[in-house]
Amino acid sequence: MAVAMESSNRIAVVTGGGSGIGRASARKLAALGFDIAVLDIDPVRANTVAEEVLASGRRACGLIVDVAVEDSVRTTFDAVRSRLGPISVLVSSAGIADFTTMDRMTAATFDRMIAVHLRGTFLCCRESFTDMAQQRFGRIVNIASVAGINGGGGPGLSHYAAAKAGIIGFTKALSFEGGPLGITVNAIAPGLIDTPLTRGAGAPDSLYDAIVARLPLRRIGQPEDIAGAVAYLVSDDASWVTGQVLSPNGGGSV
Numbered sequence: 159m160a161v162a163m164e165s166s167n168r169i170a171v172v173t174g175g176g177s178g179i180g181r182a183s184a185r186k187l188a189a190l191g192f193d194i195a196v197l198d199i200d201p202v203r204a205n206t207v208a209e210e211v212l213a214s215g216r217r218a219c220g221l222i223v224d225v226a227v228e229d230s231v232r233t234t235f236d237a238v239r240s241r242l243g244p245i246s247v248l249v250s251s252a253g254i255a256d257f258t259t260m261d262r263m264t265a266a267t268f269d270r271m272i273a274v275h276l277r278g279t280f281l282c283c284r285e286s287f288t289d290m291a292q293q294r295f296g297r298i299v300n301i302a303s304v305a306g307i308n309g310g311g312g313p314g315l316s317h318y319a320a321a322k323a324g325i326i327g328f329t330k331a332l333s334f335e336g337g338p339l340g341i342t343v344n345a346i347a348p349g350l351i352d353t354p355l356t357r358g359a360g361a362p363d364s365l366y367d368a369i370v371a372r373l374p375l376r377r378i379g380q381p382e383d384i385a386g387a388v389a390y391l392v393s394d395d396a397s398w399v400t401g402q403v404l405s406p407n408g409g410g411s412v
C-alpha cells in the first residue's frame with residue numbers, strides 16, 4: 159500500500175476548507191505533502207486558506223462551490239483537475255448547523271440541511287470516485303457527527319442528525335464499492351469542536367460549558383483534533399481501514 163500512495167498523485171480536495179475542521183485538515187494534509195484544493199461556498203475563506211497552503215510550500219487553489227448543487231460541484235471539480243491534477247483524497251467537511259425545533263422546522267430548512275450535508279457528500283464523492291478508480295487508489299473521509307449516532311443529545315437537531323446519520327450509512331455502503339478499486343471510504347463523527355459553526359449555531363455559551371464539564375477529557379475539541387484523525391485515515395497506516403466511523407469526542411460518547 160505504501161507503493162500505491164507513493165505512485166498516486168498527492169492531490170486532496172477539502173470541501174468546507176475555508177474554516178474550522180476543513181481548514182485544519184487542509185493545513186495538516188499540506189504539512190504531510192499534499193497539494194490542496196480548498197473548496198468553499200465563501201470564496202474569501204477558500205482563497206485565504208489556499209494562500210496559507212501556498213505559503214507552506216505546496217500547490218493550492220481556492221475555489222467557490224455550493225456542494226448541494228450538481229452543476230457547481232461538477233464545474234469546480236473539473237477546475238481542480240485542470241489546476242492540480244487527478245484527485246486522490248477527498249475530505250468532505252462543508253456543513254451548516256442551526257438549532258430548529260419541530261414546531262419551527264420548515265420543509266425548506268430541513269431540505270437545505272439534507273442537501274448541504276448528504277447530497278453534497280454524495281456529489282463530491284461521485285466526482286472524486288472516477289479519478290480514484292482510474293488511479294486504483296483513493297481516500298475518502300466524510301465528516302459526520304456524533305449527532306448522527308446519538309441524535310445530538312438535545313432538542314433542535316433532528317434535521318442535522320438525520321443528515322449526519324445519512325452520511326454514515328452512505329459512507330458504509332460506498333466502502334463496498336470502493337474497496338475493490340483501492341478506495342477507502344470512512345467517516346469521522348466529531349464531538350463538540352470549537353469552530354465558527356458551533357459558535358454561530360445559536361446555543362448559549364453556558365450550554366457548551368455544561369457539555370465540556372461532563373466530558374472525561376474536560377475540554378472542547380479543537381479543529382486540529384479532527385485533522386489528526388483525517389491524517390490517519392488518509393495515511394498508509396489506515397490502508398486496511400474502510401467503512402468505519404472514527405469518533406474523536408473527548409470521551410463524551412463511548
Ligand SMILES: NC(=O)c1ccc[n+]([C@@H]2O[C@H](COP(=O)([O-])OP(=O)(O)OC[C@H]3O[C@@H](n4cnc5c(N)ncnc54)[C@H](O)[C@@H]3O)[C@@H](O)[C@H]2O)c1
Pocket residue numbers: 173174175176177178179180197198199200203223224225226250251252253254255274301302303304347348349350351352353354355356
Ligand atoms: N464544530 C463541531 O462541533 C462539529 C461537530 C461535529 C461535526 N461537525 C461537522 O464538521 C464539518 C465542518 O464544520 P466546522 O465546525 O468546521 O464549521 P465551519 O463553519 O467552521 O466550516 C464549515 C465551512 O463549510 C462551508 N460551507 C457551508 N455550506 C457550504 C456549501 N453549501 N458548499 C460549500 N461550502 C459550504 C462554510 O462556508 C464554512 O467555511 C461540518 O460538516 C459539521 O457539520 C462539526
